[in-house]
Amino acid sequence: MKTATEYLWFETKKRRELINITERVAAFVEGSGVREGMVLVSAMHITAGVFVNDHEPGLWEDIWQWLEHIAPARADYKHHNTGEDNGDAHLKSLLVHHEVIVPITKGALDLGTWQQIFYAEFDGQRRKRMILKVMGE
Amino acid sequence: MKTATEYLWFETKKRRELINITERVAAFVEGSGVREGMVLVSAMHITAGVFVNDHEPGLWEDIWQWLEHIAPARADYKHHNTGEDNGDAHLKSLLVHHEVIVPITKGALDLGTWQQIFYAEFDGQRRKRMILKVMGE
C-alpha cells in the first residue's frame, strides 16, 4: 500500500474565485506511483469548497448567482458578532462541500469526459491551503 | 491490499429519475472479496448525483419538489448560451453531490437500517455511467 500527501496553496486576487485544479491533482497522482486507489482533495478552511463540475464560464456565472441566491452575503449573520464578515462563505462551503474523492485507475484520475475539479474560494485575498492525499497501490 | 473497479451504465426513460442501486453496489462489494474497507460510488457526469437516503416513494416526491424549488429548470441560465438546456441539472448535482463513500465491514456494505444508495439522474434519456471503486483488505 502507498500513500502520498501534498498541500496546495492559494491566494486569490478576488474575494470569490473558482480555480480549476484538475491538472495539479492529476500531476500529483501520476507522481505518486499509485495505479489503483483514490485521492482525497480537501480544503483546509471552512470558507472554501471543492467540487467537480464543468469547465464552462457561462455555467460558472450560473453557479455564482445560485450560490449568492441560496447563501447570500448579508450584514446580519450572528457570526459577525465575532468581528468576521464572512458568514455567507461558511454557508456556501456547507452547500458545495469542502472535499471530493476522485478514483485512480491505471495510474490516472478516473474522471468522466466533462468532469473537472474546482477549488471554490469564498473568502480569499489571503493565503489558504488544501490537502491532497493519495491512497492505493 | 485489494482494489476492484466496476462501471455501471444507465439510460433512463425519463429525463429525471431516482434509481436505487444498493443491491448492485452490494453485489459488487461481495464479489470483490474485500472484508474491511470502503467503496466509492461516484457519478461520472456533472448532471447526475449519488446520495444515501430512504426507499420511500412519498419522500422521493418531496425530494424532487425540493430540488426543483432550490435549483429550478429555467430558460435563462448562462450555460444555455452553449446550446445546452440543462443548467438546472448542474446545480442539482452540486446540491446533492455526485458521490458517496460507503464503509465495508465483514465483507458487506455497513449501512444503517434505512440507508439506501441512489443514483439521481437529472438529465437522462442517454447513456451515462458511474464508477464503483473498492479499496480494502
Place this chain on the structure above:
Amino acid sequence: MKTATEYLWFETKKRRELINITERVAAFVEGSGVREGMVLVSAMHITAGVFVNDHEPGLWEDIWQWLEHIAPARADYKHHNTGEDNGDAHLKSLLVHHEVIVPITKGALDLGTWQQIFYAEFDGQRRKRMILKVMGE
C-alpha cells in the same frame, strides 16, 4: 494495511442539535495506530448529517436558521403519509450530507486550524449511531 471500525452512539435531548465530535474521532484515529490514511465519519441514519465547520456558537445559529429556511419543517411533506413527521430532517441531511472523509497524517487528523467535525442531529431524542472507519498504514 490497517483498518479499524468504531460506532458512536447519540441520544440528544433536543430534536435538533449540533455535537462537536472532533475529539472522539481524533482519539479513535490515534488509538488505531494508522499513521497515513483516511477516516470516514458517516451517520448511519438518513435524518442526520456530518460536516466540517467552525466551533463558533454564533455561526451555529446562522447554520440552523439557514437550514430551516432552505429545508423547513412543514406539515405537508408526502413522506408524512407514512406516519412520520420528519420530512425536513431528510432534506436537511441531503443538504449538508451524512459523511466526511478526514485525512490522517503522521498519526493524527490533518485538519486546518479552524476545522472541526460535527454530528448534526435533525430528528433526535432517540438512540442513533454513526460509523468511524479508518484505513491506512
